[in-house]
Amino acid sequence: xxxxxxxxxxxxxxxxxxxxxxxxxxxxxxxxxxxxxxxxxxxxxxxxxxxxxxxxxxxxxxxxxxxxxxxxxxxxxxxxxxxxxxxxxxxxxxxxxxxxxxxxxxxxxxxxxxxxxxxxxxxxxxxxxxxxxxx
Amino acid sequence: xxxxxxxxxxxxxxxxxxxxxxxxxxxxxxxxxxxxxxxxxxxxxxxxxxxxxxxxxxxxxxxxxxxxxxxxxxxxxxxxxxxxxxxxxxxxxxxxxxxxxxxxxxxxxxxxxxxxxxxxxxxxxxxxxxxxxxx
Amino acid sequence: xxxxxxxxxxxxxxxxxxxxxxxxxxxxxxxxxxxxxxxxxxxxxxxxxxxxxxxxxxxxxxxxxxxxxxxxxxxxxxxxxxxxxxxxxxxxxxxxxxxxxxxxxxxxxxxxxxxxxxxxxxxxxxxxxxxxxxx
Amino acid sequence: xxxxxxxxxxxxxxxxxxxxxxxxxxxxxxxxxxxxxxxxxxxxxxxxxxxxxxxxxxxxxxxxxxxxxxxxxxxxxxxxxxxxxxxxxxxxxxxxxxxxxxxxxxxxxxxxxxxxxxxxxxxxxxxxxxxxxxx
DNA sequence: GTGGTCTAGACCACC
DNA sequence: GTGGTCTAGACCACA
Numbered sequence: 001x002x003x004x005x006x007x008x009x010x011x012x013x014x015x016x017x018x019x020x021x022x023x024x025x026x027x028x029x030x031x032x033x034x035x036x037x038x039x040x041x042x043x044x045x046x047x048x049x050x051x052x053x054x055x056x057x058x059x060x061x062x063x064x065x066x067x068x069x070x071x072x073x074x075x076x077x078x079x080x081x082x083x084x085x086x087x088x089x090x091x092x093x094x095x096x097x098x099x100x101x102x103x104x105x106x107x108x109x110x111x112x113x114x115x116x117x118x119x120x121x122x123x124x125x126x127x128x129x130x131x132x133x134x135x
Numbered sequence: 136x137x138x139x140x141x142x143x144x145x146x147x148x149x150x151x152x153x154x155x156x157x158x159x160x161x162x163x164x165x166x167x168x169x170x171x172x173x174x175x176x177x178x179x180x181x182x183x184x185x186x187x188x189x190x191x192x193x194x195x196x197x198x199x200x201x202x203x204x205x206x207x208x209x210x211x212x213x214x215x216x217x218x219x220x221x222x223x224x225x226x227x228x229x230x231x232x233x234x235x236x237x238x239x240x241x242x243x244x245x246x247x248x249x250x251x252x253x254x255x256x257x258x259x260x261x262x263x264x265x266x267x268x269x270x
Numbered sequence: 271x272x273x274x275x276x277x278x279x280x281x282x283x284x285x286x287x288x289x290x291x292x293x294x295x296x297x298x299x300x301x302x303x304x305x306x307x308x309x310x311x312x313x314x315x316x317x318x319x320x321x322x323x324x325x326x327x328x329x330x331x332x333x334x335x336x337x338x339x340x341x342x343x344x345x346x347x348x349x350x351x352x353x354x355x356x357x358x359x360x361x362x363x364x365x366x367x368x369x370x371x372x373x374x375x376x377x378x379x380x381x382x383x384x385x386x387x388x389x390x391x392x393x394x395x396x397x398x399x400x401x402x403x404x405x
Numbered sequence: 406x407x408x409x410x411x412x413x414x415x416x417x418x419x420x421x422x423x424x425x426x427x428x429x430x431x432x433x434x435x436x437x438x439x440x441x442x443x444x445x446x447x448x449x450x451x452x453x454x455x456x457x458x459x460x461x462x463x464x465x466x467x468x469x470x471x472x473x474x475x476x477x478x479x480x481x482x483x484x485x486x487x488x489x490x491x492x493x494x495x496x497x498x499x500x501x502x503x504x505x506x507x508x509x510x511x512x513x514x515x516x517x518x519x520x521x522x523x524x525x526x527x528x529x530x531x532x533x534x535x536x537x538x539x540x
Numbered sequence: 541g542t543g544g545t546c547t548a549g550a551c552c553a554c555c
Numbered sequence: 556g557t558g559g560t561c562t563a564g565a566c567c568a569c570a
Contacts, residue, residue, distance in 0.1 A: 008337045008347055012554060019233070026239040049555055065240065081241045088241045092248065095234045096255045098154070102230065104161040105200065106223045107216045110261040113227065117252055120231045126245040147560060174543060184562045189543070197332060202413045205543040206570035212413055219354040282545060289503070296509040309558060319547045324558070335510065340558040341555030351512045358511045362518065365504045366525045368424070372500065374431040375470065376486045376493045380531040383497065387522055390501045396515040417569060454570050 001030065001037070005046055013048060017056035022065060025076060028125035036066060036074040136165065136172065140181055148183060152191035157200060160211060163260035171201060171209040271300065271307065275316055283318060287326035292335060295346060298395035306336060306344040406435065406442070410451055418453060422461035427470060430481060433530035441471060441479040 003020055005013055024030040036042075039057060043050035057074055060066045064081070068074045081088065103113050138155055140148055159165040171177075174192060178185040192209050195201045199217065203209040216223065238248050273290055275283055294300040306312075309327060313320040327344050330336045334352065338344040351358065373383050408425055410418055429435040441447075444462060448455040462479055465471045469486070473479045486493065508518050 007339065007345070010331075010337075012340075014554080019236075022240055023232070023236050026236045052555060055554085063240070079240065079242055083241060088243055089247075089251065092234065092238045092241065092243055093251050093255060095237065096252055097158070097258070099227065099230045099234055100255055100259055101154075101158050101161045103227045104259055104261060105157055105198070105214060105216065106218060106227065107214060108223060108227055110256060112224075113256070116224070116228050117231055120228060120235055121245060121248070123232070124235055124239055126239065149560080173541080175541085185543095186563085187561060189545095190560085192543080196415075202415075203543060204412065204570080205417075205568065206541075208542060210412070217353045217357045219352060222352045284545080289506075292510055293502070293506050296506045308556080310556085320558095321548085322546060324560095325545090327558075333510070338558060339555080340553060341556075343557060349510060349512060351510065353511060358513060359517075359521070362504065362508045362511065362513055363521050363525060365507065366522055367428070367528070369497065369500045369504055370525055370529055371424075371428050371431045373497045374529055374531065375427055375468070375484065376488065376497065377484055378493055378497055380526060382494075383526070386494065386498050387501055390498060390505055391515060391518070393502070394505055394509055396509060419569080457570055460569085 001034075003042065003046055005048065014052050014056040014059065017042075017053065018059055018063075018065075021056075021060060025065065025079075026124045030076050032076050032078055034076045036076070038073055138177065138181060140183065149187050149191040149194065152177075152188065153194055153198075153200075156191075156195060160200065160214070161259045165211050167211050167213055169211045171211070173208055273312065273316060275318065284322050284326040284329065287312075287323065288329055288333075288335075291326075291330060295335065295349070296394045300346050302346050302348055304346045306346070308343055406439075408447065408451055410453065419457050419461040419464065422447075422458065423464055423468075423470075426461075426465060426481075430470065430484075431529040435481050437481050437483055439481045441481070443478055 001021075001024060003017060005016055009016065011019070021030065021036070036057070037045070039050050039053045042048075043053045046053075057066065057068060061068055061074075064077060064079075066074045067077045083091075100113065136156075136159060138152060140151055142148075144151065146154070156165065156171070171192070172180070174185050174188045177183075178188045181188075192201065192203055196203050196209075199212060199215065201209050202212045218226075235248065271291075271294060273287060275286055277283075279286065281289070291300065291306070306327070307315070309320050309323045312318075313323045316323075327336065327338055331338050331344075334347060334350065336344050337347045353361075370383065406426075406429060408422060410421055414421065416424070426435065426441070441462070442450070444455055444458045447453075448458045451458075462471065462473060466473055466479075469482060469484075471479045472482045488496075505518065
């Protein structure tokens with residue numbers, strides 16, 4: 001797994017690490033039980049304070065993305081959101097709307113937005129739909 | 136225009152105000168030349184320091200959402216993004232992908248996501264596409 | 271980096287700071303990744319409220335001149351204007367015309383103006399022109 | 406003389422009026438002894454507070470651009486800057502440098518800047534150079 | 541009365 | 556210790 005930190009970004013460093021792991025999982029590049037680098041090793045590699053890496057790992061564990069086994073390291077966990085259907089819908093719909101509002105103000109055309117959405121959607125390895133005939 | 140502030144949110148108060156104005160513009164509830172509440176009035180109404188409101192207005196002005204004129208007030212501006220096409224596409228695509236990654240980890244199905252996206256898209260008043268046959 | 275504030279000037283203090291940083295970048299005195307003084311340190315040095323410095327830094331960040339990272343400091347960014355060609359041309363042409371009108375009313379001769387323009391132009395470190403044979 | 410006020414601009418209304426008169430003088434559209442509209446008339450025409458127009462006229466008189474004859478109206482004055490050569494040079498050079506710095510940060514090429522400068526220069530009616538052979 | 545600027549001082553997230 | 560946010564309150568330019 002290759003991490004890259006963008007120092008020009010406003011996004012906190014620890015958050016960038018979380019983002020990248022989540023993205024790689026969604027892309028299918030990281031799968032269950034894959035081992036992440038140790039905190040120290042990654043800190044050395046990215047030339048970053050180990051506390052920052054530790055914070056990223058802590059957050060990912062909290063989100064259920066990884067499990068850390070003391071002495072063994074950190075591993076990608078089984079996806080299992082414990083949030084209710086309704087809460088999940090609310091979170092995602094709200095975020096979708098915010099992106100759309102942003103696009104509106106950037107005067108992006110509706111069709112471009114649809115196209116970009118579909119293109120982005122294709123990138124990620126969604127599991128086959130349950131209870132749906134096709135997809 | 137009705138504002139609501141969620142003090143529990145991580146999102147800064149001034150940003151919440153910006154979000155709401157931008158949303159209302161995109162929904163068509165606010166249109167060009169509509170007058171926003173005065174800084175002091177809105178501050179009193181929301182029980183917030185006037186400087187915080189002023190900060191929100193300043194940010195919106197910088198984004199080109201409104202124009203402020205001392206002595207007159209703040210008004211919805213003509214929307215006209217100064218950003219180049221490439222930058223706009225990059226901003227939106229990146230944000231779309233982040234929402235999709237988030238949805239993936241919440242185990243939202245691809246079809247639900249598509250449906251929510253379309254539903255959200257319908258809410259906002261995009262201008263008719265230029266040079267496209269259908270819309 | 272040496273800052274000087276003119277309290278007699280109409281130009282806001284925070285804007286004077288922005289001006290000076292931008293000038294030093296254009297002169298080549300400040301280059302990418304150079305660290306700016308911390309907000310508190312500069313505030314102490316100039317005997318100015320830290321919020322005023324912070325405002326200057328915030329504005330520069332929005333203009334893409336610097337990037338600020340809490341816990342690390344503020345750094346000169348890679349310059350990369352997000353604005354479209356047309357907007358950039360409009361901004362600069364308008365400002366050039368205003369200076370010329372000003373010069374006209376001060377009864378400056380056209381030749382003096384040309385000379386001063388060229389002399390000023392030589393001071394700054396423009397990158398070599400892309401795709402042009404000479405320059 | 407046609408005035409237009411841009412409400413979207415940050416520039417104060419009274420300043421916009423001054424700008425336009427100065428520009429028209431430099432363009433040769435307004436010459437010595439031309440009569441400006443009365444304060445009341447212009448205020449009515451632009452749908453603006455008469456105080457604002459009065460302020461613009463007051464400033465122009467102070468700058469020596471117009472002379473107001475009570476009861477008769479306001480007239481374009483003879484250009485005659487009483488500032489010393491050195492002061493004038495300092496004012497203009499400083500402003501030229503600021504535009505150039507701005508252009509630098511917008512990543513405008515030096516050649517474009519030269520071209521725009523020349524094009525702008527041609528627009529205005531500079532008087533023939535004194536003591537210079539050609540112009 | 542409008543927004544803009546500046547000061548003073550508190551608290552928080554990030555590194 | 557870094558910058559970011561928010562509050563409180565003063566003064567100024569603009570309309």
